[in-house]
Amino acid sequence: MNITPIEKLFALFNETALILQEELNCSFLEALAETGENLFQGTILQEELSELTVKRLQKQYNEIQIEKFSKEEIRKAYQLVILKGMKENVQPNHQMTPDSVGLLVAYLVDRFMKETSFCLLDPAVGTGNLLLTVINHLQKNISAIGVEIDDLLIKLAYVNANLQEQPVQFFNQDSLEPLFIEPVDVVVADLPVGYYPNDLRAAAYQLKASSGHSYAHHLFMEQSIRHTKPGGYLFFIIPNGLFESEQAKQLHDYFKENVIIQGLLQLPISMFKNKNAAKSILIVQKKGEGVKPPKQVLLASLPTLSKKAEMDNILNKLELWFAENKR
Structure with a gap:
């Protein structure tokens, strides 16, 4: 089964955000912003994480080279994960433009x-x-x-x-x-x-x-x-x-x-x-x-x-x- 680049990125954003959400005890969207920042900086920025969590995140981040994806692949995958997070925590004024x-x-x-x-x-x-x-x-x-x-x-x-x-x-x-x-x-x-x-x-x-x-x-x-x-x-x-x-x-x-x-x-x-x-x-x-x-x-x-x-x-x-x- 062929996984598309967007599905690959979606899984990475989603899974790493879930790990951070649990460990940092924050909302899914806050965790998503954190994981995106980690990917961009190429390092794990949250100092309060357990050693095990750091290893789990590192393993996932290492599996993907973000620079190999196109801008649109990144945007679409990120947008889909945001939409998932918004469904869980709906604020009526935050409808994303289709x-x-x-x-x-x-x-x-x-x-x-x-x-x-x-x-x-x-x-x-x-x-x-x-x-x-x-x-x-x-x-x-x-x-x-x-x-x-x-x-x-x-x-x-x-x-x-x-x-x-x-x-x-x-x-x-x-x-x-x-x-x-x-x-x-x-x-x-x-x-x-x-x-x-x-x-x-x-x-x-x-x-x-x-x-x-x-x-x-x-x-x-x-x-x-x-x-x-x-x-x-x-x-x-x-x-x-x-x-x-x-x-x-x-x-x-x-x-x-x-x-x-x-x-x-x-x-x-x-x-x-x-x-x-x-x-x-x-x-x-x-x-x-x-x-x-x-x-x-x-x-x-x-x-x-x-x-x-x-x-x-x-x-x-x-x-x-x-x-x-x-x-």
Whole structure:
């Protein structure tokens, strides 16, 4: 029976994390971050382990040379182990962006960005899966920044990037606090949807609610636009009802003033547990000198991504749109 490289890596991450989880008396995901760090550093960093545990781990680590695996093999195996850990300890806001969506975002970034080198920001980086999927699929020179408030998620993201040898700078902070970063060329974000609890901080934004809590996803968009260079592109994964909420008019006015809508691709409903959770990819460009709106906005409803013929048909339509609008 042939074991694929991804299965080999999954087994290594999973088994060594289980050993560390038991010995360190921590959660599976914390143990996974620890084992990933060991693999990256090429040594066992936890000083409190018994001699037997060190030998067991060493034996497993020695069986695999991480540098022989491709970046995508490492990312996929690591992602699968994270998903396993998240099932055991579910936090509703930590849904990982599905691979198919990440690949679609990578394709769109590639088609919109003509430059061969640029800087990319993910202000809601989580475990880094979306950001790393995009970087891995672009044959371009990309420097990247990821911001995440959750200590554990950012540790997983940092180990994830290290194992894939991708140059990402991580900031462990609330993304809606001031970001001390240079303006970027591109933003990708699977927006956290819901209310932002810090009304004092929200008051610094144009998109703050006139009463009660503001929408976090609106503030994330404003923060992202603020930190994008004029003419830069932003790819947001948004809830389908974004423009139908009671704060939608405000968002509409803000967009009119600051960005040009380039496209809206509705993801297949079948990807989501219920249709209320369905999402789309919104593509906007920050206004700036010489930035012109497209002849027509790119609008499409994507079929189930596994339906090859329908998917090819949509991709042909997208390519036609690029030919007519992005010369």
